[in-house]
Amino acid sequence: MLGNCIENVRKSVPLVHNITNYVTVNDVANVLLACGGSPIMSDEPEDVKEITSICQGLNINIGTLNKRTIEGMFAAGARANELGHVTLLDPVGAGASGLRTNTAVELMEKVRFDVIRGNISEVKTLAQGSGTTKGVDADVADAVTEENLEEGIAFAKAFAKKAGCIVAITGAIDLVSDGASCYIIRNGRPEMGKITGTGCQLSGMMTAFLAANPEQKLEAAAAAVCTMGLAGEIGWGYMQKGDGNATYRNRIIDAIYNMDKETLEKGAKYEIR
Amino acid sequence: MLGNCIENVRKSVPLVHNITNYVTVNDVANVLLACGGSPIMSDEPEDVKEITSICQGLNINIGTLNKRTIEGMFAAGARANELGHVTLLDPVGAGASGLRTNTAVELMEKVRFDVIRGNISEVKTLAQGSGTTKGVDADVADAVTEENLEEGIAFAKAFAKKAGCIVAITGAIDLVSDGASCYIIRNGRPEMGKITGTGCQLSGMMTAFLAANPEQKLEAAAAAVCTMGLAGEIGWGYMQKGDGNATYRNRIIDAIYNMDKETLEKGAKYEIR
Amino acid sequence: MLGNCIENVRKSVPLVHNITNYVTVNDVANVLLACGGSPIMSDEPEDVKEITSICQGLNINIGTLNKRTIEGMFAAGARANELGHVTLLDPVGAGASGLRTNTAVELMEKVRFDVIRGNISEVKTLAQGSGTTKGVDADVADAVTEENLEEGIAFAKAFAKKAGCIVAITGAIDLVSDGASCYIIRNGRPEMGKITGTGCQLSGMMTAFLAANPEQKLEAAAAAVCTMGLAGEIGWGYMQKGDGNATYRNRIIDAIYNMDKETLEKGAKYEIR
Numbered sequence: 001m002l003g004n005c006i007e008n009v010r011k012s013v014p015l016v017h018n019i020t021n022y023v024t025v026n027d028v029a030n031v032l033l034a035c036g037g038s039p040i041m042s043d044e045p046e047d048v049k050e051i052t053s054i055c056q057g058l059n060i061n062i063g064t065l066n067k068r069t070i071e072g073m074f075a076a077g078a079r080a081n082e083l084g085h086v087t088l089l090d091p092v093g094a095g096a097s098g099l100r101t102n103t104a105v106e107l108m109e110k111v112r113f114d115v116i117r118g119n120i121s122e123v124k125t126l127a128q129g130s131g132t133t134k135g136v137d138a139d140v141a142d143a144v145t146e147e148n149l150e151e152g153i154a155f156a157k158a159f160a161k162k163a164g165c166i167v168a169i170t171g172a173i174d175l176v177s178d179g180a181s182c183y184i185i186r187n188g189r190p191e192m193g194k195i196t197g198t199g200c201q202l203s204g205m206m207t208a209f210l211a212a213n214p215e216q217k218l219e220a221a222a223a224a225v226c227t228m229g230l231a232g233e234i235g236w237g238y239m240q241k242g243d244g245n246a247t248y249r250n251r252i253i254d255a256i257y258n259m260d261k262e263t264l265e266k267g268a269k270y271e272i273r
Numbered sequence: 274m275l276g277n278c279i280e281n282v283r284k285s286v287p288l289v290h291n292i293t294n295y296v297t298v299n300d301v302a303n304v305l306l307a308c309g310g311s312p313i314m315s316d317e318p319e320d321v322k323e324i325t326s327i328c329q330g331l332n333i334n335i336g337t338l339n340k341r342t343i344e345g346m347f348a349a350g351a352r353a354n355e356l357g358h359v360t361l362l363d364p365v366g367a368g369a370s371g372l373r374t375n376t377a378v379e380l381m382e383k384v385r386f387d388v389i390r391g392n393i394s395e396v397k398t399l400a401q402g403s404g405t406t407k408g409v410d411a412d413v414a415d416a417v418t419e420e421n422l423e424e425g426i427a428f429a430k431a432f433a434k435k436a437g438c439i440v441a442i443t444g445a446i447d448l449v450s451d452g453a454s455c456y457i458i459r460n461g462r463p464e465m466g467k468i469t470g471t472g473c474q475l476s477g478m479m480t481a482f483l484a485a486n487p488e489q490k491l492e493a494a495a496a497a498v499c500t501m502g503l504a505g506e507i508g509w510g511y512m513q514k515g516d517g518n519a520t521y522r523n524r525i526i527d528a529i530y531n532m533d534k535e536t537l538e539k540g541a542k543y544e545i546r
Numbered sequence: 547m548l549g550n551c552i553e554n555v556r557k558s559v560p561l562v563h564n565i566t567n568y569v570t571v572n573d574v575a576n577v578l579l580a581c582g583g584s585p586i587m588s589d590e591p592e593d594v595k596e597i598t599s600i601c602q603g604l605n606i607n608i609g610t611l612n613k614r615t616i617e618g619m620f621a622a623g624a625r626a627n628e629l630g631h632v633t634l635l636d637p638v639g640a641g642a643s644g645l646r647t648n649t650a651v652e653l654m655e656k657v658r659f660d661v662i663r664g665n666i667s668e669v670k671t672l673a674q675g676s677g678t679t680k681g682v683d684a685d686v687a688d689a690v691t692e693e694n695l696e697e698g699i700a701f702a703k704a705f706a707k708k709a710g711c712i713v714a715i716t717g718a719i720d721l722v723s724d725g726a727s728c729y730i731i732r733n734g735r736p737e738m739g740k741i742t743g744t745g746c747q748l749s750g751m752m753t754a755f756l757a758a759n760p761e762q763k764l765e766a767a768a769a770a771v772c773t774m775g776l777a778g779e780i781g782w783g784y785m786q787k788g789d790g791n792a793t794y795r796n797r798i799i800d801a802i803y804n805m806d807k808e809t810l811e812k813g814a815k816y817e818i819r
Contacts (some may be wrong), residue, residue, distance in 0.1 A: 022295040022568040022585050023575055029296055029469035034518050035617035039469065040366070044339040052371035066590040066614065068339065093586070097596035150307050194803070196575035196585065238515045242784045245580050246805025250519035257467070257517025295568040302569055302742035307791050312742065313575040313639070314569050323643035341612065510787045523792035530740070530790025 005223035010036035014211035017055040020211035021063030025199025029206040034257040037208030043069040047156035048076035057212035063092035086114045086210040090203040095125035117168040159191030176222045182223040186269040187229025194245045202228045223234045226268035276534035280494035283309035287484035290328040294336030297470025301477040307530040310481030316342040321349035330484035336365035350384030359483040361388045363476040368398035390441040400432045456495040459542040460502025467518040475501045499541035504528035549807035551769035556582035560602040560757035567609030570743025574750040580803040583754030589615040594622035603757035609638035623657030632756040634661045636749040641671035663714040673705045722768045729768040732815040733775025740791045748774045772814035777801035
């Protein structure tokens with residue numbers, strides 16, 4: 001089933017509008033191309049409405065945000081909502097600064113997102129809300145492990161229900177929930193944490209997966225997570241003596257480029273609760 | 274003949290000022306170094322005049338433009354014109370939004386460019402003009418093929434004549450015309466389209482080629498197109514099992530790094546009409 | 547001794563705040579991860595104070611500066627100074643434009659830096675001061691060579707003494723001085739100059755090295771320089787037929803990823819005068 005999701009990306013070649021940080025933007029673009037989508041980047045408030053109009057999905061990533069690009073995020077989000085496009089929020093660094101936290105919280109309030117994807121710390125920050133809004137109970141640990149898995153699942157479901165969207169919490173174990181059920185995904189390798197932007201890359205790719213699979217968004221989000229993690233495993237298999245994180249970065253994108261339905265079906269490690 | 278053009282880049286090491294998008298800027302810099310040039314980036318209006326003054330060429334790419342950088346484009350363009358520097362316009366996304374179309378059209382009106390390089394869709398947008406200006410007939414297909422080649426050549430020549438500069442339309446078949454004659458170039462591979470920014474890279478490199486070959490600009494532009502396409506072919510020859518678009522990106526830049534006069538002469542596939 | 551410095555980075559995993567140019571920012575992030583540190587990027591004036599507060603070091607690189615990010619540099623620098631964090635200035639392009647020169651000079655005046663790292667031309671520009679301030683004698687050649695080494699060392703020491711910080715001048719021969727003594731480092735390869743941003747990468751890594759070795763900052767700065775140069779030598783050893791500057795870029799970051807205490811101790815080529 002998950003395999004169909006990537007096949008649909010390759011068939012429909014969704015154009016994804018990214019307002020994303022300048023640190024990892026090139027990798028986001030190449031990962032979108034690798035998985036079968038097509039990227040376009042634009043963050044100027046005057047430019048984003050028209051650009052997002054010709055796309056099928058919008059990926060908002062708040063890393064290296066500034067006041068001008070924040071304005072662009074709200075403008076693009078509003079337009080994408082009007083057009084019923086797929087929307088994703090990657091709250092990079094929420095919790096690390098007031099500007100990031102407030103921007104992410106306000107985006108959640110004013111833009112309807114199909115998915116929020118972040119690490120547990122960022123997602124907890126959003127779950128706690130802006131202070132005025134009462135958030136969900138985010139008294140979960142700072143890493144999802146086999147030991148605290150039930151707690152993590154309960155949190156993911158509760159927040160997804162409250163936020164009214166899919167919540168994807170990525171880490172050593174990934175959780176993807178729409179409030180009703182939760183995918184628990186165990187693909188990936190710890191060395192992926194030594195590459196900048198694997199999370200940003202996943203957010204871009206996930207937007208394409210949802211745009212190409214509008215009837216099965218939860219499954220599409222889970223399929224994107226499995227694709228990224230499995231690519232990390234496959235890419236690692238090509239690593240040779242002397243290779244490090246720079247080569248590994250390329251190997252992962254290469255593995256996404258070569259990913260097909262069968263490989264994904266066979267390699268995806270997940271359960272649903 | 275084309276081989277001399279890259280040799281001249283390696284001999285004169287032209288410094289190229291790039292106002293370019295943050296998606297592919299790193300690759301543009303590395304391609305400029307690979308071909309023998311030297312890159313410098315600056316987009317702040319207060320900074321660009323002095324920076325462009327110490328360069329030999331100016332590459333303006335409107336991807337991820339914003340109001341501040343647009344101001345920088347006009348300021349740098351004016352200064353480069355005063356100094357007689359080589360100038361290139363890459364109208365990324367012209368036609369996709371009013372801001373991009375209008376910026377590109379206004380740049381064409383206020384800055385004298387030596388080359389406009391884009392895909393057929395972007396170039397058609399510029400050819401149609403700003404609405405007030407009557408453009409050339411841009412009723413050509415959205416891809417240059419063997420079937421509609423004559424039509425494409427006629428369009429390239431007509432627009433080059435009207436714009437008063439070299440026009441380079443890149444795609445499966447590339448056309449480079451100064452209005453009088455037209456290079457038809459058949460280097461490259463379709464897989465290059467799965468890498469972000471090969472067009473941006475070409476624009477940076479082409480600026481260096483023209484700066485190093487001021488007496489034969491049309492030939493220099495064609496040589497840059499052949500170098501990029503041939504590098505795509507050579508790089509592909511090094512691809513191994515498991516490689517994908519990330520590795521291919523590196524292989525192409527590597528092939529430019531290793532390109533010499535003889536290789537380019539032997540591998541360039543072009544005719545002139 | 548130098549080997550301990552990288553070991554300390556891997557043990558303490560310093561978080562480094564980078565306000566750096568968008569050309570090489572991705573490589574800076576991956577190099578920081580490769581050496582054992584952790585990167586975060588933020589340049590918005592409203593965001594930088596909180597971001598830098600959670601870090602251990604601040605790396606300010608003025609390439610692709612603009613008025614907004616300049617404001618961010620001063621705000622972050624002030625906060626980092628309040629908190630006693632390690633601070634580094636990379637004056638990219640100082641001397642090439644008034645905005646860059648003045649920004650670098652004003653940063654030196656208003657922010658207390660632990661290190662200034664640049665090429666000889668940039669450092670000479672800073673040494674000459676803002677015009678109102680009398681600088682040190684910067685009548686040294688534009689490249690540090692074996693022939694003019696004594697002169698270069700004297701200049702590095704004099705400027706370090708005057709600036710009250712470590713000065714790292716990198717080139718074919720690297721000089722790192724705190725005013726009292728001077729490391730002369732002969733690691734590296736000339737081909738590193740064909741990769742964009744090896745200097746920016748070094749600045750990011752050096753900030754992590756100092757943050758992890760607060761009791762031996764001079765040695766830490768020298769260790770970072772040796773690590774970069776040695777990685778350039780090791781990476782070159784893996785180059786194969788057809789490889790060029792794109793692959794070499796990855797090979798160098800990979801070599802940093804694999805660098806350990808013993809390799810660094812054995813491969814570092816330096817003397818102290």
